[in-house]
Amino acid sequence: MHARVAAATTAALLGGALLVLPTSGARAKTEGGTPVIVSHRGASAYAPENTLASIDKAAAMGFRWVENDVQRTKDGRLVVLHDASLARTTDVEQVYPGRAPWNVKDFTAAEIARLDAGSWFGSQYKGTRVPTLNQYMNRVSHNHQKLVLEIKNPELYPGIERQTLKLLSNDGWLDPAHLKSRLVVQSFSADSVRTVHDLRPAIKTAFLGTPSVAQLHEYAQFADQINSSYTTISSGYVAALHAFDGPHGRPVEIFTWTVNDADSARRVAHYDVDGVITNKPDVVREALQGR
Ligand code: G3P
Numbered sequence: 001m002h003a004r005v006a007a008a009t010t011a012a013l014l015g016g017a018l019l020v021l022p023t024s025g026a027r028a029k030t031e032g033g034t035p036v037i038v039s040h041r042g043a044s045a046y047a048p049e050n051t052l053a054s055i056d057k058a059a060a061m062g063f064r065w066v067e068n069d070v071q072r073t074k075d076g077r078l079v080v081l082h083d084a085s086l087a088r089t090t091d092v093e094q095v096y097p098g099r100a101p102w103n104v105k106d107f108t109a110a111e112i113a114r115l116d117a118g119s120w121f122g123s124q125y126k127g128t129r130v131p132t133l134n135q136y137m138n139r140v141s142h143n144h145q146k147l148v149l150e151i152k153n154p155e156l157y158p159g160i161e162r163q164t165l166k167l168l169s170n171d172g173w174l175d176p177a178h179l180k181s182r183l184v185v186q187s188f189s190a191d192s193v194r195t196v197h198d199l200r201p202a203i204k205t206a207f208l209g210t211p212s213v214a215q216l217h218e219y220a221q222f223a224d225q226i227n228s229s230y231t232t233i234s235s236g237y238v239a240a241l242h243a244f245d246g247p248h249g250r251p252v253e254i255f256t257w258t259v260n261d262a263d264s265a266r267r268v269a270h271y272d273v274d275g276v277i278t279n280k281p282d283v284v285r286e287a288l289q290g291r
């Protein structure tokens with residue numbers, strides 16, 4: 001075992017104190033620097049999640065990084081929505097009564113385009129639509145933003161990885177400049193992350209979850225990031241992650257989620273996480289300023 005990995009593994013197993021470890025390559029964030037702030041489903045505390053309004057809100061607040069969730073319609077179009085069902089975040093129950101449980105995969109893109117995805121959040125957002133991924137990418141580009149794209153529920157959508165990469169390629173998001181600093185593709189499914197890595201090894205990938213330290217070597221073969229819930233990590237775990245080199249020869253990173261209060265933001269920053277995914281990017285920014 002590499003000495004850097006062995007030291008960090010020991011620390012993690014001991015529930016250890018923060019280690020300052022030599023690393024063989026540069027991380028996105030310099031060690032001890034301020035973590036990247038990622039607006040979760042857009043600035044979703046302030047605008048309806050996963051809509052163009054939510055990423056416009058993040059942009060207006062000065063945030064470059066946004067996160068989304070990608071799924072597929074009955075007729076094979078990629079759309080941006082978190083839940084498998086349209087019920088929570090649209091008026092689908094009123095527009096299409098009798099079609100419970102209103103799953104994305106059972107509606108065509110044209111049917112979904114009729115839905116109101118804003119009123120549930122606030123009347124000023126009435127008429128906001130569920131964006132197609134193509135519409136979403138155009139807006140991210142327009143806003144000069146960066147994207148953590150989550151492939152959501154991939155087990156429901158065979159082939160969604162290849163389809164998503166094709167759309168990203170067509171939209172110019174797989175050129176060297178975007179790959180270098182503007183895109184991460186993540187999933188809770190290790191198989192899905194591995195598929196993305198195998199299809200386009202140049203893409204920066206992330207596994208959502210908290211594998212054991214003993215498993216990190218395996219995940220580091222195909223994931224540049226391990227993006228864990230902030231409730232599951234420690235300084236020792238973060239040090240253990242950083243001790244592994246990912247598929248691109250740089251230390252594995254962690255963007256932790258979903259951190260919506262100042263104390264938690266300061267705590268995970270102390271752990272030396274690389275990014276903080278949050279519904280309240282302004283709260284995290286203020287907490288981390290002047291640390
Ligand atoms: O980006 C992390 C986070 O989005 C994972 O959880 O359920 O909000 O997609 P979820």
Ligand code: CA
Pocket residue numbers: 067068069150
């Ligand atoms: Ca997500």
